[in-house]
Amino acid sequence: MEVVIRIVLALALSILVIALFRLGRRIPAPREDEVRPRGWGSILGNALFLGALWALVGVIAAFMAVGGNVVDVVPPAAEFVEIRGERDDAAPECGPPGPRGQPYLVEVVHSIDQGPWLTQAASAFMEQCPNVQLRLTARDDYDAGSAILRGELRPTLWAPSEELSLRYMEIRWREQSDELLFRIDERRPLVRSPLVVLLHEEQFRALRAIREADREGLGFWVDALCPMIPRAPELDGVLQEDMLPGDWIDWYQQRNPPPPPPPAPPRVTKKGKSAPVVLPTPAAPLIPTPEELRSWGRVKLGFPAPNSAGGTSTLVLMARQYLLADTAGDVALALEREGEVLQRWLRRCNAGRDDWFASAVLLTDHFFDLGTTTYDGVVTYESVVFAILARLSADELGEVRVYYPSPTFVAEHPAVLMWPDDETRARELDAARYWLQYLESEAVQQSAIRHGLRPGRLERPLSAFDLEKNPFLEQRRFGIELEPTLAEPPRPDGPVLRKLLELWRDATGRT
Numbered sequence: 001m002e003v004v005i006r007i008v009l010a011l012a013l014s015i016l017v018i019a020l021f022r023l024g025r026r027i028p029a030p031r032e033d034e035v036r037p038r039g040w041g042s043i044l045g046n047a048l049f050l051g052a053l054w055a056l057v058g059v060i061a062a063f064m065a066v067g068g069n070v071v072d073v074v075p076p077a078a079e080f081v082e083i084r085g086e087r088d089d090a091a092p093e094c095g096p097p098g099p100r101g102q103p104y105l106v107e108v109v110h111s112i113d114q115g116p117w118l119t120q121a122a123s124a125f126m127e128q129c130p131n132v133q134l135r136l137t138a139r140d141d142y143d144a145g146s147a148i149l150r151g152e153l154r155p156t157l158w159a160p161s162e163e164l165s166l167r168y169m170e171i172r173w174r175e176q177s178d179e180l181l182f183r184i185d186e187r188r189p190l191v192r193s194p195l196v197v198l199l200h201e202e203q204f205r206a207l208r209a210i211r212e213a214d215r216e217g218l219g220f221w222v223d224a225l226c227p228m229i230p231r232a233p234e235l236d237g238v239l240q241e242d243m244l245p246g247d248w249i250d251w252y253q254q255r256n257p258p259p260p261p262p263p264a265p266p267r268v269t270k271k272g273k274s275a276p277v278v279l280p281t282p283a284a285p286l287i288p289t290p291e292e293l294r295s296w297g298r299v300k301l302g303f304p305a306p307n308s309a310g311g312t313s314t315l316v317l318m319a320r321q322y323l324l325a326d327t328a329g330d331v332a333l334a335l336e337r338e339g340e341v342l343q344r345w346l347r348r349c350n351a352g353r354d355d356w357f358a359s360a361v362l363l364t365d366h367f368f369d370l371g372t373t374t375y376d377g378v379v380t381y382e383s384v385v386f387a388i389l390a391r392l393s394a395d396e397l398g399e400v401r402v403y404y405p406s407p408t409f410v411a412e413h414p415a416v417l418m419w420p421d422d423e424t425r426a427r428e429l430d431a432a433r434y435w436l437q438y439l440e441s442e443a444v445q446q447s448a449i450r451h452g453l454r455p456g457r458l459e460r461p462l463s464a465f466d467l468e469k470n471p472f473l474e475q476r477r478f479g480i481e482l483e484p485t486l487a488e489p490p491r492p493d494g495p496v497l498r499k500l501l502e503l504w505r506d507a508t509g510r511t
Contacts, residue, residue, distance in 0.1 A: 094129030095434050103133040104431040109153060111161040111309065112138045112361050113193065113383045114413055117451040118159075118439075125438050132431045140359040141165035141309040148181075148418075149173065156425065157432045158182070159190060159415040161309040161381070164316065164491055166414060168501075171494030180421050187414035190439055191383075191453035194410045194486050195313050197224075197301065198367065198385050199377030201399035202288050204479075206248065207377075208403070209287045210255045217255070218325050220405040221317040225379075226349035227251040227299050231322075232341050233348040243351035245301075248376075249293040296376065302363060303379035306504050310360035312497065313409045314379050318346075319500055320489055326407060332496050339503060347507040356510060360384050368392075377403070381411060382480075386452035389475045402479040407487040412456055415439075 098104045110118055115138040122134045139147070141160040147153040149172060160166060166184050173181045199207060207224065217223035228246025235243075304311035320326075322342055323334035335342070357363035360380040367378045368388050385402055392400065415436055417429050438444060445455040449462065450469050462472045462482045472480055492500075504510070 094131055095430055097131040098427065103131050104428050105133050105135065106157060106428055106432045106435055107135050107137070107153075107155040108157045108159065108432075108435075109137045109139060109144050109148075109155040110159040111411075111413060112140060112359060113161065113381060114138070114159060114191065114453070117191070117448050117453055120447065121439060121444050124444075125435060129434065129438075132434060134435065140361075142168075142307045142312075143358070145169040145172070149176065155418050156428045157415055157435070158418055159413055161193075161411045161413055162313055162409070163187065163412065163414050164312050164409075164497060165309055166416065167491065167494045168312070168497045171498060179419065182416035182418055183420060184416065186420075187416050188436055188440070189412035189414050189456040191413050191445075191448045191456045192410050193381045193383035193413070193453055194404065194484065195310065195317075195379060195408045196382045196385065197377050197379055197403040197405060198364065198388070199301075199401055199403055200372055201401055202292065203248075203296070203372075203376040204401035204403060206252065206288050206293065210252060213255050219321045219407075221314070221321045223251075224299070224405075225301055225303065225314075225318060226345070228254070229345060229349045231345065233344055235344060235348060238348065241352050243348050244353065245299045245349055247294075247298055248296040249290060251299060252290075252293050296372075300374065300376045301379065302357075302367070302375045302377075304360050304363050305356035305358055305510065306501055308357075308359050309411065310363075310379065310381060311356075312501070313411070315500055315504055316492060316497070317407065317409065317489070320492075326489070331490075331492050335496060335499060339499070343503045343507045346504060350504075351508050353508070364388060382454075383452040385478075386471045386475060389478050389480075390471070392478075400478060402481075404481060404484045404486065406485065407489050409488055409491070410486055413453075 095104075108118070108122075115136075118136055122136055126132065126134060137144075137153070137155070141162060142165065144153060144158065144160065145165060145168070148155075148158075148169070163184075166182070166187065170181065170184055211220065211224075214223065226245050228250050303314040306312050306315040319335070319342060320331050322345065323329075323331060323338055355366075357366060360378075361384055363378050364380045364384050365388075367375045382402070389400070417432055419425060420429060440457050442458065445457050446465055446467070448455055449465055449467060449472065452471050454462070462470065472482055476482075
């Protein structure tokens with residue numbers, strides 16, 4: 001109907017313009033006739049002219065009031081993602097349309113490594129459900145948590161990397177507000193990514209040999225990140241710049257791994273004569289030589305700052321292994337008993353480091369850019385390494401390997417509804433639930449594999465998925481395992497996390 005009105009107005013405008021044009025082209029009267037009194041014809045002509053002029057003004061005003069165009073009004077472009085289709089045509093699983101036909105806005109804060117997967121899924125979801133508009137913000141867990149505590153972020157949905165981030169955030173929030181922030185028991189795991197170590201090829205072989213021969217150590221997280229540091233170190237006389245892990249050569253000799261196996265003896269024929277042996281092409285040595293190990297200097301296995309998702313996970317694994325040696329004890333009680341000596345140990349190992357990166361993504365990029373001069377390897381999430389492996393070439397970095405330590409934590413990227421008891425946000429929370437149901441569908445879960453994320457809701461092995469691009473298969477030469485054996489220790493609660501972070505800050509002087 002609106003289109004018809006606009007067409008009629010446009011035609012009326014055209015007729016009036018023609019009429020005015022013809023009135024303006026009238027032949028003026030001869031000068032001798034100007035002295036004659038004006039007749040009814042002249043008066044009528046002027047009246048017609050004025051009437052046409054006022055009609056023109058009215059038509060123009062009406063024309064502009066309905067949009068100034070003869071086509072449908074184009075809705076303002078969405079600030080976040082283009083919305084296609086009619087909102088009234090949304091599928092039943094999208095929920096009801098918003099008031100006055102406007103979409104419900106769902107603010108989503110998520111971890112950085114989920115970004116490519118969620119962006120692709122959000123575009124498809126809003127095409128299917130135009131009555132829901134998603135705004136995605138990628139931030140590291142602690143950065144997002146700090147912004148929420150300061151009131152700078154008030155998302156509808158939060159999907160951090162680690163459950164540990166939720167536990168820490170929960171206790172911090174209770175210190176400043178009685179309002180329910182989220183229900184941690186209602187978290188919904190979306191995708192999975194274990195904490196791994198990305199190492200250069202030679203350092204990987206040395207680490208593997210040491211770990212296989214390890215008879216005295218407590219475990220990877222203590223021995224590899226702080227090798228040669230005594231359990232109860234003396235700090236007197238040790239300069240802060242020397243408060244770093246020990247050297248590769250000392251660590252190697254202390255663990256005393258076996259030498260490489262000798263070459264196979266020559267084959268002997270029935271007549272007792274040695275048959276000629278074709279020497280194989282020399283392979284790379286299984287273990288680097290002592291000279292190589294000595295040239296590496298200190299063991300430089302970096303991990304993100306503990307006030308980040310990957311850093312907190314690493315700190316918890318280190319502390320738990322130091323205090324309990326991977327037994328099933330109570331880490332809270334052990335921390336009460338031996339917190340002071342743990343702090344000295346952390347100081348002796350970490351206080352000399354100058355650079356602490358605020359996320360696993362930043363640390364992994366740094367590892368790739370600077371090579372062995374800065375890091376022998378870094379602790380990071382499996383999902384983060386695929387971007388590095390995809391752009392890797394022998395001329396730039398050489399070979400690298402992914403190492404799966406045990407035990408480790410598997411980040412499940414749990415999603416929680418924020419301020420779930422706020423009645424003013426009820427519709428937006430319902431829209432967020434529809435968005436979560438969409439992310440949990442089989443097709444969307446399967447699409448996460450293309451981005452290096454393991455599905456959180458599908459139990460089939462990764463090799464069973466028929467995908468055009470499966471980085472887990474493509475990058476196996478770098479040590480990626482399709483089904484690694486991953487043992488996870490219990491996660492501590494919020495008070496233990498807060499105490500560990502305070503202990504680490506005091507030990508290293510970091511904030």
